[in-house]
Amino acid sequence: MLVPTLCLATSLAHADVEPNDGCLSADRVELSSMPATLNGTLEAPGSGRGDIDFYLISATPETPLRIELEGDSEGTDAVGDPMLAYLGLGCELLASNDDYFSLMSRLPLYVPASGTFVIAVTGSGDMTLTGDHRQSGGYRLSFSTYSRSIGSISGLYLDAITGRYTPQGSVQLLRCTDGDDPESCTAPVASQGGNGGAYSFSAEWNGMPIEPGYFRVRASFLDEPVWSEIFWVAENQHYRVPTLYYEEPLGIGTIEGRLVDAMTGVGLSGEEYPFASVRLRQFPCIESCYSVDVAPDSAGHFRFDETTEPYLRPGEYRITASASDYETQQLPTIHSGAEGEKRSIGEIALDPKPVRISVTSPCDSDSIDGGICRYRVSLENRSPERVRGSIWSIASGYLPGGTLSSTEFQAGDPVPISLRAGESRAFQFEFPIPSTLRGDSTICSTTYFGEGYGNQPYFNPSVNVSSCLTKTGESEYSVLSKKESRALIEGR
Numbered sequence: 493m494l495v496p497t498l499c500l501a502t503s504l505a506h507a508d509v510e511p512n513d514g515c516l517s518a519d520r521v522e523l524s525s526m527p528a529t530l531n532g533t534l535e536a537p538g539s540g541r542g543d544i545d546f547y548l549i550s551a552t553p554e555t556p557l558r559i560e561l562e563g564d565s566e567g568t569d570a571v572g573d574p575m576l577a578y579l580g581l582g583c584e585l586l587a588s589n590d591d592y593f594s595l596m597s598r599l600p601l602y603v604p605a606s607g608t609f610v611i612a613v614t615g616s617g618d619m620t621l622t623g624d625h626r627q628s629g630g631y632r633l634s635f636s637t638y639s640r641s642i643g644s645i646s647g648l649y650l651d652a653i654t655g656r657y658t659p660q661g662s663v664q665l666l667r668c669t670d671g672d673d674p675e676s677c678t679a680p681v682a683s684q685g686g687n688g689g690a691y692s693f694s695a696e697w698n699g700m701p702i703e704p705g706y707f708r709v710r711a712s713f714l715d716e717p718v719w720s721e722i723f724w725v726a727e728n729q730h731y732r733v734p735t736l737y738y739e740e741p742l743g744i745g746t747i748e749g750r751l752v753d754a755m756t757g758v759g760l761s762g763e764e765y766p767f768a769s770v771r772l773r774q775f776p777c778i779e780s781c782y783s784v785d786v787a788p789d790s791a792g793h794f795r796f797d798e799t800t801e802p803y804l805r806p807g808e809y810r811i812t813a814s815a816s817d818y819e820t821q822q823l824p825t826i827h828s829g830a831e832g833e834k835r836s837i838g839e840i841a842l843d844p845k846p847v848r849i850s851v852t853s854p855c856d857s858d859s860i861d862g863g864i865c866r867y868r869v870s871l872e873n874r875s876p877e878r879v880r881g882s883i884w885s886i887a888s889g890y891l892p893g894g895t896l897s898s899t900e901f902q903a904g905d906p907v908p909i910s911l912r913a914g915e916s917r918a919f920q921f922e923f924p925i926p927s928t929l930r931g932d933s934t935i936c937s938t939t940y941f942g943e944g945y946g947n948q949p950y951f952n953p954s955v956n957v958s959s960c961l962t963k964t965g966e967s968e969y970s971v972l973s974k975k976e977s978r979a980l981i982e983g984r
Contacts, residue, residue, distance in 0.1 A: 513623075515583035518546035518610055526557075527636040531564055532613060534571050534628050541623030544614040546579075547633075555603045556638040556700055561613060562596040564632035571629035573616035581608060590616050600700045640727045641701030646692035647733030649711045649718070657689030661713035661738070665693050668706035668722050677708040677722065704729075713738045747772065747826075748795040749837030751788045751813050755844060759792025760815045765974050768815035770794045770840075775810045775825055811837065816978070817849075817955060818842040846875035847911075847955050849883075849941050852918065854959040856971045865925050867959060869939045871909065872916035882906045882949035885921040885939040890980075892932050903937060906949070929963055934972075936960040936981060 521530065535543040551557065559578075563570030576597035577588040589597045595616075603609065613633065615625025649663060650656060662685035668677040682697045696702055704727050709720040718736045725731045751760045751768050760768040773783035788794040808827055814820040821842055826835065853868040865887075873879050884906035889899045903923040911917060925935065938958040942949030960977040961969045972980065 513544050513546070515546050515579060515610055515612070515621075518548040520548045520550070523549060523551040523635055527634065529632055529634045531630060531632055533630050534574070534613065534615065536628040537623075537626050542615050542618065542625040542627055544612055544618070544621060544623055547611045547613075548608060549611055549635075550608050551603045551635075553603050553605050553607045557601055557603055558636050558638065558700070559599045559601070559611065560596060560634040560636075561598070562632055562634075564630045569629045571615070571627050571631045573627060574631050575614050575616050575618055575625075577612040577614065577621060579610035579612060580604075581606065581610065583610065585621065588619065590619075600696070600698050602699075638701040638703060640704055642694075642704055642725045643728050643730035644692055644694040645702070645707060645709075645725060645731050645733060646690075647709065647720075648735045649689045649691065649713075650735060650737055652737035652739045661685065661689070661711060663691040664710045664712075666708050666710060668708055671706045671722055671724060674708065674719070674722065677706075681707070709733050709736065711736045711738065745833035745835070746795060746797040747809070747811075747835045747837065748793070748797075749811075750839045751792040751794060751815070752839050752841050753818075753844065754841035757841075759790070760788060760818070760842065761790045761792065762787025762794075763790055766815040766817055767975060767978060768792065768813070768818075768842075771812045771814075772796050773810050773812065775808050811840070813840045813842060815842055817845050819845060844874050845955055846873065847879055847941055847943075848872045848874055849939060849955045849957045851939075851957055851959045854971050855935070855937065855961060856969055863924050863927060864922050865935065865937075866920060866922040867937055868918055868920045869957060870916055870918050871911065871941055873911035873913060876913050878910060878912050879943060880908075880910045880945070881941055881943040881952075881954075882908050883919055883939065883941045884950075885937055887923045888936045888938070888981075890934040890936075891930060893930055909941075927967075931963050931965070934960055934962045934980065936977065938981060 532545050534545065537543070559576065561574050561576040563572060563574060573591070573595045574597060575588065575590040576599050578586045578599050578601055580586055587599055587601070589599050591597060611633070612621055613631060614621060614623070615627030618625040645665060648657075649661060662683060664683040665681040666677040667679040667681050670676040680697065681702060682693045682695065684691045684693070693702065704725055706722055706724055708722050711718045716738060718738050720733050720736060723731065723733065751770060752758060753760060760766055762768040768788050769785050770788060771783060771785045784796065786794050786796060808825050810825055811823040812820065819842060821840060823837070823840065826837070849869055849871050851867065852870045855865040855867040871883055885903040887901055887903045891897055891899065901923070903921045907919060909917065921937065921939065936958055938956055940953045940956045942951070942953040944952050958977045958981045960972040960980055962972065964970045
């Protein structure tokens with residue numbers, strides 16, 4: 493089969509010759525001069541898949557090249573949102589771009605030593621290049637070289653008080669489309685960080701030359717931005733940006749306290765059960781909110797200080813404390829204003845929930861008998877009054893390699909229950925595990941208690957507990973820790 497070869501000059505050419513919807517049947521395009529453009533069309537989707545156009549490009553080896561793709565309405569409706577991909581001669585995907593600060597796509601690259609490579613035009617989201625899109629219409633491919641480049645852009649970023657460099661912070665170079673409009677400076681060119689306050693840019697982030705144009709520098713220290721004015725840099729020019737100065741924001745000093753059980757006074761640990769957590773959140777929330785979570789140590793002590801990320805500023809804060817099987821508590825607003833100020837919250841006492849549920853015997857290799865997973869839980873009434881409701885358990889599975897990657901079903905029937913004050917009772921649940929279960933599959937059980945009568949408990953759950961195990965061999969299972977099980981269930 494003869495494949496057409498087209499030579500492009502600066503004039504527009506139509507090079508989309510079907511069939512070219514496979515990498516091995518790509519249209520050949522020779523870039524004899526640049527800039528050059530070609531027009532093509534993504535045909536209307538049919539048979540459940542969209543059209544893809546492949547081009548085998550020939551150009552001078554090692555040439556820095558910029559390829560842009562956008563919808564074109566010449567002779568047909570423009571494709572709404574095309575995607576551009578770059579492939580090697582073995583049809584392996586090397587890079588792709590779906591939207592470059594607009595619905596236009598752009599790829600910068602160096603022509604490989606062979607002088608040939610493959611470009612694919614497809615619809616947005618078709619990352620596997622299988623026609624998985626519903627786009628159609630005309631498009632324009634543009635090829636251009638980086639024929640002009642600046643020399644460099646450099647400058648300093650210093651502490652406004654000491655005049656010294658900072659080992660922290662980062663600097664970003666942005667390209668502007670309008671020399672008078674700061675809002676037009678949105679396209680990132682390159683960035684640097686941790687250079688002690690000195691920066692220099694002579695190439696884009698992808699190694700391509702930086703073409704002349706309007707630019708702006710954004711320097712950041714602890715998320716506080718400092719901007720340069722918009723400036724123009726000409727071909728071969730080495731531009732020095734006026735020094736940028738930052739003022740280091742004040743920190744909150746320290747805020748510390750201890751989380752305890754309101755009934756026993758025992759510290760609540762964040763490292764193990766009951767997995768306590770303390771959140772410090774700026775209040776009120778203006779534009780963006782600063783918040784951070786810490787886990788108390790084994791004795792319940794917690795501390796926010798200068799090592800806390802994100803960096804916290806002086807202001808109004810709220811503290812929220814929580815732990816498994818305890819009522820969450822939010823403290824009144826506190827103020828931290830002076831740099832280096834030390835604030836002690838004292839003890840935060842959390843009330844135990846009226847009912848506590850715990851796994852007393854998890855399902856493991858020893859308890860899986862005849863393909864049945866059996867596990868026991870204990871329900872304790874810690875309130876001064878009788879509680880009535882139901883207890884039930886849900887099993888869930890994470891199944892790698894299956895048609896569906898997960899499953900969920902009820903383990904046994906719900907059990908109505910009435911507990912006197914201080915009474916506890918044990919319950920057993922079970923469900924079958926087939927011998928054909930794949931390795932690395934994870935099975936979890938989550939047992940709930942809800943108060944009420946009839947169907948009310950299912951819509952009024954008050955506590956739950958989870959336990960998980962992973963299949964590690966033909967008939968071997970590994971039980972996950974309470975912390976691992978909790979994280980897995982919460983993250984699903």
